[in-house]
Amino acid sequence: xxxxxxxxxxxxxxxxxxxxxxxxIRAKLDLVLGNDITTPVAINEFEKHGLSGVFNRDKIxxxxxxxxxxxxxxxAEQSKQCREFxxxxxITHFYDVGQMGIEHALLxxxxxxxxxxxxxxxxxHTCTYxxxxxxxxxxxxxxxxxxxxxxxxxxxxxxxxxxxxxGQPKKWIGGKDVVLTLIGMxxxxxARYQSLEFTGDGVAALSMDxxxxxxxxxxxxxxxxxxxxxxxxxxxxxxxxxxxxYQVYEADADAxxxxxxxxxxxxxxxxxxxxxxxSNTKPADEVNDIAIDQVVIGSCTNGRLSDLATAAEIIKxxxxxxNVRVIVIPATQHIYREAMRLGYLYTFIxxxxxxxxxxCGPCLGGHMGIMAAGERTVAxxxxxxxxxxxxPSSEIYLAGPAVAAASAILGxxxxxxxxxxxxx
Amino acid sequence: xxxxxTVFVYGDNVDTDVIIPARxxxxxxxxxxASHCMEDIDAAFAQKVRxxxxxxxxxxxxxxxSREHAPLAIKSCGVxxxxxxxxxxxxxxxxxxxxxxxxxxxxxxxNIRQRDEISIDFDSGVITNKTxxxxxxxxxxxxxxxxxxxxxxxxxxxxxx
Numbered sequence: 408x409x410x411x412x413x414x415x416x417x418x419x420x421x422x423x424x425x426x427x428x429x430x431x432i433r434a435k436l437d438l439v440l441g442n443d444i445t446t447p448v449a450i451n452e453f454e455k456h457g458l459s460g461v462f463n464r465d466k467i468x469x470x471x472x473x474x475x476x477x478x479x480x481x482x483a484e485q486s487k488q489c490r491e492f493x494x495x496x497x498i499t500h501f502y503d504v505g506q507m508g509i510e511h512a513l514l515x516x517x518x519x520x521x522x523x524x525x526x527x528x529x530x531x532h533t534c535t536y537x538x539x540x541x542x543x544x545x546x547x548x549x550x551x552x553x554x555x556x557x558x559x560x561x562x563x564x565x566x567x568x569x570x571x572x573x574g575q576p577k578k579w580i581g582g583k584d585v586v587l588t589l590i591g592m593x594x595x596x597x598a599r600y601q602s603l604e605f606t607g608d609g610v611a612a613l614s615m616d617x618x619x620x621x622x623x624x625x626x627x628x629x630x631x632x633x634x635x636x637x638x639x640x641x642x643x644x645x646x647x648x649x650x651x652x653y654q655v656y657e658a659d660a661d662a663x664x665x666x667x668x669x670x671x672x673x674x675x676x677x678x679x680x681x682x683x684x685x686s687n688t689k690p691a692d693e694v695n696d697i698a699i700d701q702v703v704i705g706s707c708t709n710g711r712l713s714d715l716a717t718a719a720e721i722i723k724x725x726x727x728x729x730n731v732r733v734i735v736i737p738a739t740q741h742i743y744r745e746a747m748r749l750g751y752l753y754t755f756i757x758x759x760x761x762x763x764x765x766x767c768g769p770c771l772g773g774h775m776g777i778m779a780a781g782e783r784t785v786a787x788x789x790x791x792x793x794x795x796x797x798x799p800s801s802e803i804y805l806a807g808p809a810v811a812a813a814s815a816i817l818g819x820x821x822x823x824x825x826x827x828x829x830x831x
Numbered sequence: 832x833x834x835x836x837t838v839f840v841y842g843d844n845v846d847t848d849v850i851i852p853a854r855x856x857x858x859x860x861x862x863x864x865a866s867h868c869m870e871d872i873d874a875a876f877a878q879k880v881r882x883x884x885x886x887x888x889x890x891x892x893x894x895x896x897s898r899e900h901a902p903l904a905i906k907s908c909g910v911x912x913x914x915x916x917x918x919x920x921x922x923x924x925x926x927x928x929x930x931x932x933x934x935x936x937x938x939x940x941x942n943i944r945q946r947d948e949i950s951i952d953f954d955s956g957v958i959t960n961k962t963x964x965x966x967x968x969x970x971x972x973x974x975x976x977x978x979x980x981x982x983x984x985x986x987x988x989x990x991x992x
Contacts, residue, residue: 431975448859448899456986474857481857531897531921547899547925549985557989595844596891600920629891631920684844771853771896790895792848794871
């Protein structure tokens with residue numbers, strides 16, 4: 408029976424010759440991930456049930472990235488609990504302040520995920536690693552606890568939507584524009600319980616950072632996972648990072664898809680997702696009369712080096728608008744150092760931006776950029792739900808780094824073309 | 832297994848950020864989570880809800896983050912079941928894994944109104960609206976999931992293996 412790429416990975420990890428959509432399976436895991444919010448709940452479950460130890464100390468990653476550097480005493484206690492658990496169980500891949508980065512930028516960068524692997528993480532954006540041709544999906548803390556103890560997880564095998572990408576994107580179009588456009592087309596539950604399998608000759612035109620941003624937001628369409636085929640760019644990315652054998656899977660030519668969505672990358676325009684759903688997508692230049700109070704450039708979606716490069720290109724030699732607070736957050740220590748070496752951080756600070764150590768902080772309304780009542784942010788993050796970044800009456804406009812940087816300069820939602828045309 | 836209670840109705844796409852805002856995730860204490868449950872869409876919920884009460888949502892209930900704190904907050908308020916047109920997948924499995932009963936039933940979600948009194952028979956999947964004298968049929972849980980819920984969560988079911 409023909410299978411999708413996701414189904415093939417799941418079949419192999421379940422030790423089955425084939426699986427079909429809807430089937431309940433138990434699959435072996437190559438990595439189990441948690442962060443400083445979700446791991447304490449998993450540890451409590453782990454200890455409450457007297458589980459004796461972890462299945463493999465090299466196949467668990469604990470990253471303290473959400474409320475770190477710790478924002479208050481309770482958050483510090485949660486980090487301490489993770490730290491002690493990691494030490495007690497000899498967890499190899501434990502990342503604390505100073506080494507840590509935002510988990511979904513950090514794990515691929517450190518080579519902890521490779522093509523063909525099966526990964527669960529107690530964080531919904533674990534679906535990011537589909538960019539590497541892996542099966543990865545977000546779960547809760549109890550699944551994390553069970554995964555740490557047994558190295559396995561139960562899954563309902565997903566059906567799939569094929570997203571066929573064609574054409575070459577224009578300048579300033581990045582992965583965020585692709586995925587926001589897709590979510591605008593299919594809705595926030597358009598891929599609920601399903602895989603989003605990306606195909607087509609347009610894939611080759613997307614950088615790995617673009618693919619990470621796209622797979623990252625598969626969850627925002629309700630998907631179980633998003634996955635890209637493995638090509639030269641994927642293999643080049645893994646080279647020097649992944650030092651173990653990995654397997655490249657391809658969907659069967661006659662694999663079953665529930666439907667196919669076509670996106671011509673050459674037709675895309677810079678977009679924003681207006682409050683309060685990621686599917687509320689509009690071209691940036693159609694909403695460019697909306698004044699803003701804050702801009703956040705960072706997160707597991709768009710805090711990578713090429714995102715900072717794009718923002719720096721627009722901001723270089725300019726000043727951020729009066730009365731706008733601009734917060735730039737490189738996603739990992741490596742990205743931070745590279746952005747410093749390449750002069751991006753200097754550009755941001757010269758322009759009047761605040762540059763932060765890696766943290767998820769403002770994206771989930773934790774710290775480092777919380778909004779007051781009625782305030783408005785343009786953010787390169789992934790969710791614009793009510794109250795996500797502060798007061799329930801505040802508003803979030805999601806965008807890629809080019810729109811965010813242009814908006815920072817003009818003090819309102821702006822397309823990067825406006826800057827090029829001398830908007831400042 | 833049965834549930835009886837008064838209904839709180841919400842719309843489509845109730846996300847985990849409104850079920851339990853992230854600013855309260857610096858603790859996983861069930862009482863702390865319960866006291867802030869649904870705060871950003873229904874500030875009085877935590878005061879109004881009584882043990883056994885039932886939440887009814889529209890489509891894609893529980894979308895957003897993977898925080899298990901969301902079903903934990905709902906369960907810790909004493910809510911006996913969440914009924915919705917459909918659920919986001921991580922919320923669905925988290926609810927099952929912690930032993931919070933949830934049922935997909937579009938017919939119930941469309942017809943039940945705020946403060947209706949309903950009862951649920953989990954074995955048959957029959958939902959009875961006592962206020963409107965109507966019944967709705969939900970899919971009962973598959974055997975695999977029933978085992979986890981009956982054991983009061985995934986880890987209890989594992990330790991029984």
